[in-house]
Amino acid sequence: MTLETPDVTGLDEAVRALREWQHDGSPFQLHPGDVGWFWRFGAEATAAAVRTWRRDGRLLAVGLLDEPDLLRFTIAPDARHDEELARQLVEDVEDPERGVLPAGTVRIDSPRDTRFQELLFERGWQSADPWTPLRRDLAEPVPDPGVRIEVIGPERAHLHAAVIRASFERSTFVDERWHAMAAGSPYADARCLVAFEGDDAAAAVTVWSAGPGRPGLLEPMGVHRDHRGRGYGKAITVAAARALRELGSSSAVVCTPSFNTGAVATYRAAGFTQLPEIADQRRA
The missing domain is CATH 3.40.630.30 (Gcn5-related N-acetyltransferase (GNAT))
Known part of the structure; x- marks a missing residue:
């Protein structure tokens, strides 16, 4: 070995x-x-x-x-x-x-x-x-998320990066890190999406395909602190599922800390099924 x-x-x-x-x-x-x-x-x-x-x-x-x-x-x-x-x-x-x-x-x-x-x-x-995994089957078409969604490329990476920074308190996800991420081999089967409220970027997600017929992952998904409570978390999650289905994924999966009940509720509202909790193993 x-x-x-x-x-x-x-x-x-x-x-x-x-x-x-x-x-x-x-x-x-x-x-x-x-x-x-x-x-x-x-x-x-x-x-x-x-x-x-x-x-x-x-x-x-x-x-x-x-x-x-x-x-x-x-x-x-x-x-x-x-x-x-x-x-x-x-x-x-x-x-x-x-x-x-x-x-x-x-x-x-x-x-x-x-x-x-x-x-x-x-x-x-x-x-x-504990953590809560969630899954959405992609055998059937996914409905339109109901808001404007854009697939983000290198020229608009700053929009995606800014939403992620505004979604997580300690995020260091600047434009340069977006470009580094996009240069990696896993990104060949990935997409970055942004949901808009008017001209403002309100929510963002990156989806990662593992290839046709395999589960795809959402990581990360965030809603800008100035646009919370307006349904953009659900909308961008539905858009993520649509994107993974277009990439050939059999299902969409995500995992969030169980204490983050708001995130669990958002994923469930977007059609994800809550699975039994899992936990890390810890050596004290």
Whole structure:
């Protein structure tokens, strides 16, 4: 078993594997769009944050250090109960010398019902704060969102970036980061959308396809602080589902902290079905 931090050219292999591992009905897991959204920090930073595990040349697991103490992580569907792999993964994430997670309090976001997760709990890891995944099936046409929606390209990246900054208090998503994100390989199957109130950009979303017949991801979605309470969250989420259907996605998925009841309500109003809560695993 080999643990690797891929170089920039190796990122595409990890993204391809994540695409192949996305299936409707599978547990909520790391998506190629998660890597694509992290790419706003640049290709080199993204490569430095990715970890891969392979055996006999085949990728079996991919992780993303979304924060220094948070590893978002998934395993190939046919290897989720592989005992050898699970034990190696646990050794690697628990030993700071391996360069996966630091010592002290850390968290792992991994799919449910894997041998890896069972071993973490057996070794004293605990559940952290819950998250709520939601899903919308895209087999049927999605209605018009009822507001003006534009697909944003490089020449209007500033509009999308400004809405995201105005949607999240600590956002650092400036124009340069939009362009860095759009230069990444995951963005080949992505779209940035903005909803307008008159001439004002009111809400924004990025959607990430994993390829035809696979679930697509919304990450991130935000409503400008000056335009909240007017239905733009629902409208941009419906537009996101329409865009993913046009890209061939089988479903649209999103995950939000369970305490964010407003976001959960918005996604449900846009036709998403609330799924059972999931939780990170935390080592105190």
